[in-house]
Amino acid sequence: xxxxxxxxxxxxxxxxxxxxxxxxxxxxxxxxxxxxxxxxxxxxxxxxxxxxxxxxxxxxxxxxxxxxxxxxxxxxxxxxxxxxxxxxxxxxxxxxxxxxxxxxxxxxxxxxxxxxxxxxxxxxxxxxxxxxxxxxxxxxxxxxxxxxxxxxxxxxxxxxxxxxxxxxxxxxxxxxxxxxxxxxxxxxxxxxxxxx
Amino acid sequence: xxxxxxxxxxxxxxxxxxxxxxxxxxxxxxxxxxxxxxxxxxxxxxxxxxxxxxxxxxxxxxxxxxxxxxxxxxxxxxxxxxxxxxxxxxxxxxxxxxxxxxxxxxxxxxxxxxxxxxxxxxxxxxxxxxxxxxxxxxxxxxxxxxxxxxxxxxxxxxxxxxxxxxxxxxxxxxxxxxxxxxxxxxxxxxxxxxxx
Numbered sequence: 001x002x003x004x005x006x007x008x009x010x011x012x013x014x015x016x017x018x019x020x021x022x023x024x025x026x027x028x029x030x031x032x033x034x035x036x037x038x039x040x041x042x043x044x045x046x047x048x049x050x051x052x053x054x055x056x057x058x059x060x061x062x063x064x065x066x067x068x069x070x071x072x073x074x075x076x077x078x079x080x081x082x083x084x085x086x087x088x089x090x091x092x093x094x095x096x097x098x099x100x101x102x103x104x105x106x107x108x109x110x111x112x113x114x115x116x117x118x119x120x121x122x123x124x125x126x127x128x129x130x131x132x133x134x135x136x137x138x139x140x141x142x143x144x145x146x147x148x149x150x151x152x153x154x155x156x157x158x159x160x161x162x163x164x165x166x167x168x169x170x171x172x173x174x175x176x177x178x179x180x181x182x183x184x185x186x187x188x189x190x191x192x193x194x195x196x
Numbered sequence: 197x198x199x200x201x202x203x204x205x206x207x208x209x210x211x212x213x214x215x216x217x218x219x220x221x222x223x224x225x226x227x228x229x230x231x232x233x234x235x236x237x238x239x240x241x242x243x244x245x246x247x248x249x250x251x252x253x254x255x256x257x258x259x260x261x262x263x264x265x266x267x268x269x270x271x272x273x274x275x276x277x278x279x280x281x282x283x284x285x286x287x288x289x290x291x292x293x294x295x296x297x298x299x300x301x302x303x304x305x306x307x308x309x310x311x312x313x314x315x316x317x318x319x320x321x322x323x324x325x326x327x328x329x330x331x332x333x334x335x336x337x338x339x340x341x342x343x344x345x346x347x348x349x350x351x352x353x354x355x356x357x358x359x360x361x362x363x364x365x366x367x368x369x370x371x372x373x374x375x376x377x378x379x380x381x382x383x384x385x386x387x388x389x390x391x392x
Contacts, residue, residue: 019282021282023280024310028307028310029309030262030265032262032270035266062258062259062262063272066226066228067266069228070263073228073229074228075228077225077226078224084219102281110224111219111225
């Protein structure tokens with residue numbers, strides 16, 4: 001998506017260790033108009049699937065996910081990073097998600113009430129790097145007996161393992177901006193297959 | 197807002213200690229169509245103000261806030277409950293927010309880049325109970341030299357202190373659903389002044 005790539009170049013900041021900071025428009029301050037356009041891109045890409053639910057993980061997946069849900073006219077569910085006090089252990093699906101950046105493992109949680117075996121789920125998230133969050137969400141969908149129909153990603157770090165792991169599972173992934181490299185603190189895009 | 201009150205009655209669950217669980221449509225699974233209608237209500241109520249920014253707090257404030265931001269065509273900023281590793285201490289505004297429910301105090305954080313002294317800020321959040329989160333967000337706006345123009349709340353527990361504390365500060369509050377009491381695990385609304 002050309003507009004998103006332009007904003008990554010003009011407003012993104014690259015730090016050491018492959019850190020790309022996009023907090024001025026994607027995950028701290030959020031450009032609502034851009035977010036709506038990205039949601040429309042996902043809708044165009046996945047509209048022929050009979051999506052029944054959008055699934056994401058708190059916190060920065062929520063903004064794109066709710067806009068996508070509004071276009072598909074289906075509910076959005078966000079996985080929580082800790083179990084709410086009002087949910088009991090046997091009422092939830094969980095998955096372990098390791099963060100390589102923070103070097104911690106979180107248990108993510110979704111109430112079993114909100115994904116059922118008939119659901120066709122579109123997973124939406126802001127970043128795809130090592131893919132652990134997305135795989136955790138897919139695990140929850142599988143535990144519910146439902147089907148992950150696709151994955152919509154705003155920014156993919158194609159040089160890390162996530163995309164490969166999803167492709168190996170034959171998941172239909174739509175990444176709006178694919179970054180081939182952040183070496184020498186410079187953004188290089190992978191535009192051989194735009195918007196897929 | 198009639199539709200929201202109906203959903204609180206049909207889909208909300210009341211537990212002991214004044215806990216109202218609305219996780220099937222507001223803060224775990226989210227009804228995107230309802231969320232859009234609520235955002236439109238805030239837009240109608242506050243549209244004459246020259247709002248330049250929507251401010252909320254992760255995680256459950258993000259969905260309503262991004263939709264409101266899209267209607268006002270301004271950026272949305274969400275305060276984080278912990279400081280991201282890419283932000284330094286002197287680059288952020290912070291406030292202490294005590295949660296009576298969980299009996300913990302969090303430091304909430306907003307990068308100083310994203311609120312400036314010319315901003316007219318509309319704060320949006322899902323719940324108003326004791327008001328600590330809203331007051332923390334207002335403190336951050338004040339530290340930035342900006343102005344809180346109003347507060348938009350989905351569900352207000354009018355029997356707790358938050359609304360009173362905001363009224364004492366002469367803040368323009370719009371609560372879409374005002375709950376007068378949850379005694380005996382029964383929802384009673386305060387509809388003497390609808391949608392304010």
